[in-house]
Amino acid sequence: MIKIGILTIVKVNNYGAELQAFALQYKLNNLGYNAELIDYLFYKNKYYKFSNKSLPIFKISLKNKLKEKLLPLLEIVRSYKYRKNKKIREQKFDKFHIKFSKFSSLTYFSYDDLYSENFDYDCFVVGSDQVWNPYNYVSIEPYFLTFAPLDKPKISYASSFGVSSIPTNYHSEYRKLLNVLDAISVREARGVELIKEMSGRNSVHVVDPTLLLGVEDWRTVAELPSYEHPYLLLYVLTESSYITKLAKLIAKNLNFSIIRICKNASSEDTDSSIVNIIDAGPSEFVGYFMKASFVLTNSFHGTTFSTLFEKPFFTILPKNKPNNSRQQGFLFSIGLEDRLIEEGSSFPHPECYALDFTEPSVRLQELRVISEEYLFHVLGSPE
The missing domain is CATH 3.40.50 (Rossmann fold)
Known part of the structure; x- marks a missing residue:
């Protein structure tokens, strides 16, 4: 049975992120593969550890830097009187992970942790969600599976840029990263066009992982x-x-x-x-x-x-x-x-x-x- 490691955005207490991550590993396992989520923390997780290597590879505007720094602080202030509800909500997300999602046995708290691991997957998949957004406040290089062994297939499923246009001075870096992947599919039709513009490569327009599941599948977790x-x-x-x-x-x-x-x-x-x-x-x-x-x-x-x-x-x-x-x-x-x-x-x-x-x-x-x-x-x- 093919063993698949999935890298995506998860464990950020965000409904869309958690449910698309669950859906992809659920669907792959239902199709007969042995799939699990690589437990690499996203930078918005409070336990993520930044390092020099994890810094954004694209320039982040002062406006976005302030947004990344101030919004979490504002949310802490706003939610103080709701701290009990916040704790309950976090516990429900944790319960969902334990009950329904299949994760790797190890958690990778940093870029360095991820790149120092010797993975034994037969294949690596990245996606879905905005893993390729140039304005993420962290390096998006891992989300092009550059940490995976050279001889293992590297696949994108429904990855998203999260934006409709990419600055032209970013194209060469994207081209280099996209060429790491053996096959590319994206969540938006505009993503197909962006990949062609930046790398000359063809890609497939597919549905978000949440849409791969039917009503009865979702009823099992609802x-x-x-x-x-x-x-x-x-x-x-x-x-x-x-x-x-x-x-x-x-x-x-x-x-x-x-x-x-x-x-x-x-x-x-x-x-x-x-x-x-x-x-x-x-x-x-x-x-x-x-x-x-x-x-x-x-x-x-x-x-x-x-x-x-x-x-x-x-x-x-x-x-x-x-x-x-x-x-x-x-x-x-x-x-x-x-x-x-x-x-x-x-x-x-x-x-x-x-x-x-x-x-x-x-x-x-x-x-x-x-x-x-x-x-x-x-x-x-x-x-």
């Missing part, structure tokens, strides 16, 4: 909420009065309550008409989406789970943002581009709330087949 009254689920990464007003309007028109899954274990919202969930783990996150009657989100994975569970939804796009290719590309690929709303535009009419998933589900299944065929092609027979 914890459904006890709410019986129909609710609109609100999951946003950046708060705005526009989204809140739209949520209230839709909920009023449909006689739904509103439940918000908070991005972090804190909330500054004191609106009594909205139930804020600040201590959900990955299983609860899946459960809230599974039981929702409507979803409003500006998150990529909020969009994918709405689609997976065939929930009427709208995805809100912020104005003048260059990285919207994630949501736009996915929804265009399955024919649901009309569910995109640019922030600040007129609210959709109630007659637009309903959603027929007949054609989108067919398109999604076609994309799943392409993605599975790619995996079998590049990994070979599981036996």
Whole structure:
């Protein structure tokens, strides 16, 4: 049986990151491979150890440096009164890892730890998530599998740049790193174009790992909420009065309550008409989406789970943002581009709330087949 080591972003208490990591190792094992997540901590994990070798390989602007330094501090201050909920949330993430995810026996706390290891995998896979984002505040070189033995296959599955454009002065470095890989697939159609522009290489457009799993697969990890009254689920990464007003309007028109899954274990919202969930783990996150009657989100994975569970939804796009290719590309690929709303535009009419998933589900299944065929092609027979 082929033994596969997967390198991705995980253990950062982020719903999308944790669930895509789980989904890829789950799917590979279901296909007959022996796959596990390489327990290499991402720099946002509080136990990650920086070194000279782990510094970003691309220049980080002063604005982004301040963002990386100040936002975690701001979150600590904001979440102080919610510290008990934060602890509960962290425990739920840990419980999810132990119960559902398969990790390497060793944890790699630093770049140096990873590169000093003598791995015995037959094949290495990187992805998914924004592993190739040039603005990550750490070296992204490991996410091109440069630590793996030269004679072992190195594969990308649904890796993402997280942005729609890469500065031209970064292209030569990306070209060098991309050429380490034996086969490349990416999560966005724009990623295919970027790879061609930077390296001249062809790549395959595949679905995010969360979309490789069906409803019954997700039901095995979901914890459904006890709410019986129909609710609109609100999951946003950046708060705005526009989204809140739209949520209230839709909920009023449909006689739904509103439940918000908070991005972090804190909330500054004191609106009594909205139930804020600040201590959900990955299983609860899946459960809230599974039981929702409507979803409003500006998150990529909020969009994918709405689609997976065939929930009427709208995805809100912020104005003048260059990285919207994630949501736009996915929804265009399955024919649901009309569910995109640019922030600040007129609210959709109630007659637009309903959603027929007949054609989108067919398109999604076609994309799943392409993605599975790619995996079998590049990994070979599981036996």
